[in-house]
Amino acid sequence: MSSTFHASRRGLIGGAAAMAGLGLLDHLPGSGARAQGARSGTVKVAVLGLDTADPHRHTGSIAVQQVYVETLTSIADDGTVKPFLATSWEVSPDGRRYVFTIREGVRFHNGRVMTAEDVRANAVRVRDQVRGGWLSAPMKLVEKLEAPDARTFVMTMQEPYGPLLNLLSELWIVAPESEGWAQTIRTPIGTGPFRFGRWTPNVSFHAPAFEQYWQSGLPRAEAVEFSLRDDSDLSLPLRAGDLHIARIGYDQLAAVKADPNLEVQFMKDTTWWFWSFNNRAPRKPFDDLRVRRAVALMLDKTAFMRFVAGDAGVVTNQMAAPGQFFWDKAMHDAYAHARPNEARARALLAEAGVDPARTPCRIVSWQSTYPEIAVQAMRQLGFQVEHLALDDIGAQRRLGQYDWDLAPFASGPRADIFLRFIRLMSDGPNVGLWGGTRDAEFDALVKQAVAAVDLGERRRFYLAAWQRAIDNYYTVVIGHAPEPIANRRAVTGYSPGFTWGQHRVDGGLAHASLGVRS
Amino acid sequence: MSASVAGRLGAAPGSAGFRVGIVILAVAVLVAVLGPSLVPHDPLAQALAARNAPPDAVHWLGRDHLGRDIAARLAAGTRISLLVALGATLLSVVLGAGLGLVAEATGRWASFAVFGAFDMVRALPSILLALTLMVALGVGTAPLVLALGIAFAPHMAMVARAAWRRETASGYVAAARVMGAAKLATLGRHILPNIAGALVTQAAIVVPRAITTESVLSFFGLGLAPETPSWGRMISGAARFAESAPHAVLAPVAALCVVTLGFALVGDRLRLALDPLRERGR
Numbered sequence: 001m002s003s004t005f006h007a008s009r010r011g012l013i014g015g016a017a018a019m020a021g022l023g024l025l026d027h028l029p030g031s032g033a034r035a036q037g038a039r040s041g042t043v044k045v046a047v048l049g050l051d052t053a054d055p056h057r058h059t060g061s062i063a064v065q066q067v068y069v070e071t072l073t074s075i076a077d078d079g080t081v082k083p084f085l086a087t088s089w090e091v092s093p094d095g096r097r098y099v100f101t102i103r104e105g106v107r108f109h110n111g112r113v114m115t116a117e118d119v120r121a122n123a124v125r126v127r128d129q130v131r132g133g134w135l136s137a138p139m140k141l142v143e144k145l146e147a148p149d150a151r152t153f154v155m156t157m158q159e160p161y162g163p164l165l166n167l168l169s170e171l172w173i174v175a176p177e178s179e180g181w182a183q184t185i186r187t188p189i190g191t192g193p194f195r196f197g198r199w200t201p202n203v204s205f206h207a208p209a210f211e212q213y214w215q216s217g218l219p220r221a222e223a224v225e226f227s228l229r230d231d232s233d234l235s236l237p238l239r240a241g242d243l244h245i246a247r248i249g250y251d252q253l254a255a256v257k258a259d260p261n262l263e264v265q266f267m268k269d270t271t272w273w274f275w276s277f278n279n280r281a282p283r284k285p286f287d288d289l290r291v292r293r294a295v296a297l298m299l300d301k302t303a304f305m306r307f308v309a310g311d312a313g314v315v316t317n318q319m320a321a322p323g324q325f326f327w328d329k330a331m332h333d334a335y336a337h338a339r340p341n342e343a344r345a346r347a348l349l350a351e352a353g354v355d356p357a358r359t360p361c362r363i364v365s366w367q368s369t370y371p372e373i374a375v376q377a378m379r380q381l382g383f384q385v386e387h388l389a390l391d392d393i394g395a396q397r398r399l400g401q402y403d404w405d406l407a408p409f410a411s412g413p414r415a416d417i418f419l420r421f422i423r424l425m426s427d428g429p430n431v432g433l434w435g436g437t438r439d440a441e442f443d444a445l446v447k448q449a450v451a452a453v454d455l456g457e458r459r460r461f462y463l464a465a466w467q468r469a470i471d472n473y474y475t476v477v478i479g480h481a482p483e484p485i486a487n488r489r490a491v492t493g494y495s496p497g498f499t500w501g502q503h504r505v506d507g508g509l510a511h512a513s514l515g516v517r518s
Numbered sequence: 519m520s521a522s523v524a525g526r527l528g529a530a531p532g533s534a535g536f537r538v539g540i541v542i543l544a545v546a547v548l549v550a551v552l553g554p555s556l557v558p559h560d561p562l563a564q565a566l567a568a569r570n571a572p573p574d575a576v577h578w579l580g581r582d583h584l585g586r587d588i589a590a591r592l593a594a595g596t597r598i599s600l601l602v603a604l605g606a607t608l609l610s611v612v613l614g615a616g617l618g619l620v621a622e623a624t625g626r627w628a629s630f631a632v633f634g635a636f637d638m639v640r641a642l643p644s645i646l647l648a649l650t651l652m653v654a655l656g657v658g659t660a661p662l663v664l665a666l667g668i669a670f671a672p673h674m675a676m677v678a679r680a681a682w683r684r685e686t687a688s689g690y691v692a693a694a695r696v697m698g699a700a701k702l703a704t705l706g707r708h709i710l711p712n713i714a715g716a717l718v719t720q721a722a723i724v725v726p727r728a729i730t731t732e733s734v735l736s737f738f739g740l741g742l743a744p745e746t747p748s749w750g751r752m753i754s755g756a757a758r759f760a761e762s763a764p765h766a767v768l769a770p771v772a773a774l775c776v777v778t779l780g781f782a783l784v785g786d787r788l789r790l791a792l793d794p795l796r797e798r799g800r
Contacts, residue, residue: 233758251583251758251759252758254762255761255762300566303566303567304566306566306567307566307569307584367744369583369584369744369755371744372564372584372744372745373564373566373584375743375744375745376562376563376564376584376745379562386743387743387744387745388657388743389743389744
């Protein structure tokens with residue numbers, strides 16, 4: 001299977017005319033480069049943080065590092081996987097052998113041309129040195145890593161691994177001569193459109209343009225500068241002109257939309273909100289399915305999604321958003337708790353012999369506003385609620401103690417649906433948010449999905465696993481919404497992608513510049 | 519309060535300010551005591567469809583970002599905020615001024631040890647110290663009062679020591695000692711009445727600081743739970759909607775300002791009234 005692309009001439013002309021009419025051409029990658037030709041300005045951005053200079057050892061925050069390191073594959077705007085540092089690939093019929101053709105003329109920031117051996121060295125480093133993280137599961141299954149010539153890289157797996165191409169969009173290729181390669185990389189030498197510049201942890205990161213970048217005309221800006229401060233309301237520096245691009249909350253959406261200097265775009269994949277039960281060491285009576293059902297019935301999911309995301313929120317009972325390949329309409333239509341039913345919830349508690357007035361319920365959450373809705377719903381049902389609202393690290397630590405009952409949380413876009421399923425697996429990473437589920441049958445179904453070569457078969461296994469999660473009330477999904485990203489209108493060429501990554505095959509910061517619109 | 523002090527409070531110039539302060543604090547205490555019964559709404563009940571709704575005939579101060587009645591939360595919050603602030607202030611006076619003065623009165627080594635400890639504590643900002651204590655003590659109202667009381671105690675101790683040193687240089691202290699009065703007796707009978715004014719003034723400063731520090735601790739998840747209606751919580755929750763729903767943040771801010779003013783007015787008059795020098799017309 002090699003990747004090929006087809007586009008009719010008529011379709012392209014018609015599409016371009018329509019987009020010009022809508023004024024959307026400014027957002028097309030490369031449009032600014034054609035118009036201006038020269039780099040201009042430093043684009044100031046605030047999206048997520050940068051937790052390490054070593055791209056292979058990140059703890060989940062990938063938004064920043066993508067501007068200086070790249071990958072063999074890339075997740076495009078529509079969520080499909082596309083060639084990036086690889087120009088194509090072939091997968092053997094048994095789904096075990098992946099042969100990648102490496103792009104020619106790609107240079108590292110030190111000027112050296114990247115080869116297949118460099119790719120192999122990075123894969124070996126991740127396999128042998130990195131513990132935890134998204135890639136640990138597939139890397140355990142690697143049988144052979146080979147670079148038979150300068151432009152061919154071969155990965156042979158012990159068994160078929162369906163999400164591999166998507167997950168390779170997070171295997172960043174760094175020059176092995178980078179400082180700290182043997183332990184922790186301190187100054188990564190990548191191939192990205194911007195170089196690793198000045199990094200002040202939790203404050204800022206400055207990345208100047210790479211003059212020998214392999215995509216002609218890119219990057220369009222002289223540099224990008226990320227604010228890494230943990231500001232709760234980024235709309236204020238954005239409106240003041242201190243930032244050009246920033247993630248914003250739905251709370252600020254109205255004020256941002258009212259500002260003529262700003263425009264709002266949305267990420268292509270969704271964030272999803274859910275209530276998890278403590279599945280690893282459930283305390284009574286929350287180990288009783290009737291009680292879990294009562295809790296699920298107490299939440300007004302429509303009101304909740306309207307609260308967190310306004311009109312952009314949708315209610316569903318799955319990890320995939322409506323319309324996505326791994327979302328199932330029949331499962332959605334059969335959702336038993338789409339509407340709240342307090343009377344039924346109270347009846348279920350009575351049936352289970354639970355007196356909520358005498359029952360403590362400990363809720364762990366982040367310090368966001370939306371968990372307060374969950375807290376009030378439980379209070380309304382009569383439980384003696386103890387709410388622990390903690391910062392990210394505090395919440396993770398507390399969740400890992402499994403001395404709680406309910407955890408209302410949210411999770412952002414991912415490069416592959418597997419990265420959502422793995423969080424409910426017994427040996428998955430950061431499983432606390434989903435209650436530390438340990439279900440051998442669920443694990444087996446996900447593993448079968450991963451090993452399925454046929455996409456339809458993979459979907460069937462995933463849905464069977466998810467049905468099990470629904471039946472056991474491991475977590476109660478509330479709904480999905482895309483995250484809004486706002487930019488000043490002076491920024492041209494920028495659009496958010498499928499994930500938080502700020503550089504990808506069909507857009508991102510390499511295409512952004514500070515131009516003046518007519 | 520002795521009859522002479524009460525008389526001086528009423529007769530002193532500017533006592534109208536004192537009366538205003540007393541009225542403010544009396545109203546605050548009344549609201550704190552009667553609390554929820556004053557407003558016919560549940561301070562925790564949410565109406566997500568009516569987020570940040572402006573004031574109307576039913577919801578006198580409007581609704582907050584979760585559709586909760588602001589007046590009901592303000593009334594319920596008065597009790598919590600005053601309880602935390604007054605409890606913490608009282609504790610800081612007892613711990614800081616009490617320990618500090620006794621150490622000063624006992625002797626050089628006791629003073630060195632106690633104020634050495636206070637200096638070490640003062641090296642940390644109050645908020646950081648309170649955060650550390652809350653981590654150790656756990657969440658809840660009592661741990662919060664204890665943490666804030668300990669955090670503000672060094673400031674109270676420093677004020678007490680400065681006042682002590684000023685007074686011990688006075689002739690009346692020397693006279694008391696010449697007449698054979700014990701150190702602690704001199705402290706209790708002669709010095710304490712003369713430095714009470716300074717301590718009251720410092721206490722009036724600590725009360726509003728305790729209210730705002732509570733909100734910071736609660737924000738870090740170490741104070742009160744987010745949904746608990748305290749003024750600090752109300753301010754931190756509504757601040758991000760200050761542009762679109764100013765009423766939500768103005769109500770608790772106004773309450774905090776007015777009560778702070780009340781404490782300042784009363785504290786100022788108390789300081790003057792407690793000053794024995796004024797009694798002698800000096």
